[in-house]
Amino acid sequence: MAIRQADIMKPLGRPRRVVSKPRHTASVLVRRSWPSRRKSAKQIAVRSVKVIKLPRNEMFKAQTVAYRVVTYSKLNKHLHRVTVFVDSGWFSSKSRPVVDCSCADFVYTFEYVLAYTGNGMIWRCNGDTPDERNPGHRLGLCKHAIAALTVMHRRSLSEKLVRSTRSKAKINWRRGK
């Protein structure tokens, strides 16, 4: 299993947070996700959850925790990377996270809307409104991010999440991973 380059949405530049305080909690983001995506999230499994290094930057606070969740499809084994940034310590369903996923659905349907509630960044999309795929600018997450937040919520209840492996991997803003 490998992450196929064609599946990865490369960013156009460095990310931009347009709203500094995320409005919605993780549980609201999942609850308000579209029924179609919540249904397809059942086909997504989580391979690993790790805490990764966040390079010093002006977008996040020093105490922000960044989780990298690798998901795979039970159907076609495609992998995706979901990154969840929490400004206020360890993740719980009440955290107000900034979310990113490397899939096209996230980038072209949800990234813009999430950026404007503070729960995302303008990073992989070009910053134009998603008028074709999400004309009502409805809040939501892709199936990978739904699966990731659901598993993170479950692990946070048993404190498994606090013991997440720390990875030496560092986010590369330019390459989008």
Ligand SMILES: [Zn+2]
């Ligand atoms: Zn996705």
